[in-house]
Amino acid sequence: MEILWPALGICIIVMFVFFVLSQHWQKLLRRQAWTIRKLTERVRDLEEMGDPEFRRRLSESSPVPLEQVYNFSFRFSDHFWSDTLGLTDDDWNYVRAHGSFAGSIKLERWRSHTVVTVTEVLPESKTAQWQTRTLDFYPDSSSGAGSLKLWELSLTRPDGTALKPPSLELTLGGNSVRLSGHAISQARGRGTTIHVMGNENGSGNGNGNGSAPGKDEMLIFRAPLDAAQLAQFRSLDPIQGNGNESGAATPRDPDGNGWNSWQAFYSDQNEAEGWEWHLWLRDLGKKAEWDRWKILESAAIPVGGARR
DSSP, rough: OTTTTHHHHHHHHHHHHHHHHHHHHHHHHHHHHHHHHHHHHHHHHHHOOOOHOOOHHHHSSSSOEEEEEEEEEEOOHIIIIIIIIIOOOOHHHHHHHOEEEEEEEEEEEEESSEEEEEEEEGGGTTTTOOOEEEEEEOOOOGTOEEEEEEEEOSSSOOOSSOOOOOOEEEEEEEEEEEEEEOOOOHHHTTTOOOOOOOOOTTTTTTTOOOOOOOEEEEEEEEEEOOOHGGGEEOOOOOOTTTTTTTTTTTTEEEOSSSSSSEEEEEEEETTTEEEEEEEEEETTHHHHHHSSSOOOEEEOOOOOOOOO
16 A cells, blocks of 8 residues: 555656646647648649639739829910911901810820820800810720820811811820811811911821821821830920039939939920920839939039139
8 A cells, every 4th residue: 555655646647747748739739730721721822823814803803003194285386376277367266265275184094094184274255264074095996996085176167067167186096195187178168278287198297107197187296105206305394404503413214314214204396387295204114113223313513623
């Protein structure tokens, strides 16, 4: 009996130790099993992301990114109305009294479509109030919906016939903004002296690279929206300036060409005909790269003359 009780105590202690160890190992095994299950689920999710069908469904359900924002405006001088178009006093009074003039055109180019915001001033007879129109443009050349009319201005008073009066028309299409004169032959037939500059092959003065206009269409100018074609119209932004005279910092590109990589200003004008256009571009696709390479170079400090 003297040996039995100590042996029984030792057995109880050993069994208690084994019980505690078994609980610890069970908890550890459950944690490892949970970790392995989570890793397996993550691997499966990664494999699914490589599935083209999964990527297509993800692309359809995710918001469509905004790629570029264009702000376009154009102006005409008195010479354009009186000499280039040859409007009579009666026609010019009609245009001012009944015509709506476009102030600015904002183009928000998304991956799937373009949102156009047109800001125009109403005729003088309506106290020259501003109005804004918003248009959604889904270009589809296969169905014939390859262009969108942004603005139209009648140049003469309607004569009561079914013929469309001569007009100016601003359209978006073919990766460009075009201003054209329409029904010029009809205007001449009625005795109106409208002489829109251009030629029959569609090149006109509109910077080339445009599709040929219709029979009664004369191209006045064409502002491309493609980066390669816009390169020749690159100019200093009149709002920001170049910063050299005031000593302010001037943004530089990573390639050192002296231009901001994601913000740009373009312009063109024809003094002989009396028109000009301006285009501000914000390329959001390049903004992330520009933020990584943003460098501000201060203007050069003038060095005083050497001592004699």
